[in-house]
Amino acid sequence: xxxxxxxxxxxxxxxxxxxxxxxxxxxxxxxxxxxxxxxxxxxxxxxxxxxxxxxxxxxxxxxxxxxxxxxxxxxxxxxxxxxxxxxxxxxxxxxxxxxxxxxxxxxxxxxxxxxxxxxxxxxxxxxxxxxxxxxxxxxxxxxxxxxxxxxxxxxxxxxx
Numbered sequence: 785x786x787x788x789x790x791x792x793x794x795x796x797x798x799x800x801x802x803x804x805x806x807x808x809x810x811x812x813x814x815x816x817x818x819x820x821x822x823x824x825x826x827x828x829x830x831x832x833x834x835x836x837x838x839x840x841x842x843x844x845x846x847x848x849x850x851x852x853x854x855x856x857x858x859x860x861x862x863x864x865x866x867x868x869x870x871x872x873x874x875x876x877x878x879x880x881x882x883x884x885x886x887x888x889x890x891x892x893x894x895x896x897x898x899x900x901x902x903x904x905x906x907x908x909x910x911x912x913x914x915x916x917x918x919x920x921x922x923x924x925x926x927x928x929x930x931x932x933x934x935x936x937x938x939x940x941x942x943x944x
Contacts, residue, residue, distance in 0.1 A: 797858070797892070799899045802848040807837035809850060813860055813882075820860060820882030822920060847876070849899045851883075851892045859883040861896035865909070876904060876912040897928045 802809055813820065814831035832840060840846055844865070851859035862880040867873065878900065883892045904912060913933055916922045 797851060797853050797895070799849055799851050799895055801899070801903070802841055802850060804838045804842045806841055807832075807834045809857060810837045810840070810848075812857060816884075817882075819884050822882075822918065847900070847903065849896055851896055857884075858887045859892040859896055861893075861900055863900060863912070872910050874909055876900070876909050878912055878914040893924060894928060901929075 811831040814829050817829055831837070841848065845867075847863040847865060849861045850857050860880070860882055861878065864877045864879055866875045866877055868875055878897075881893055881896060883896075900912065904910070912930075914925055914930060916925055
């Protein structure tokens with residue numbers, strides 16, 4: 785990735801995709817959720833059970849990358865591969881990205897998005913989309929190459 789980022793360099797930063805053996809990483813991400821979230825205004829989330837985490841990470845439609853340095857998780861990106869009813873046959877929903885508050889603005893988020901786009905290219909996926917809910921997130925996604933989509937600009941939820 786080209787360009788410079790403010791803040792100290794990131795020596796020995798690694799990006800890797802999580803697999804079924806990484807259930808403990810999901811537990812850490814749930815426990816430390818407020819540190820990864822820009823607004824940190826949601827309620828604390830309980831982690832999945834080990835069995836549920838292993839099943840989640842075994843699902844081929846779940847794509848989850850983490851950035852780490854010296855064994856510490858600094859950032860995370862979580863996507864869903866969505867089968868579509870028309871071409872292109874699959875799209876990627878970038879569901880969640882977060883970087884620990886002390887490590888923001890050093891390029892970690894961009895590196896995670898780059899890992900996602902590398903995976904997309906290698907797997908023939910041509911479309912990814914994300915729902916941004918604040919101006920800072922919108923600027924970040926635009927800087928990563930996201931632009932206005934053709935879909936609706938309304939976000940609604942149904943809770944049962």
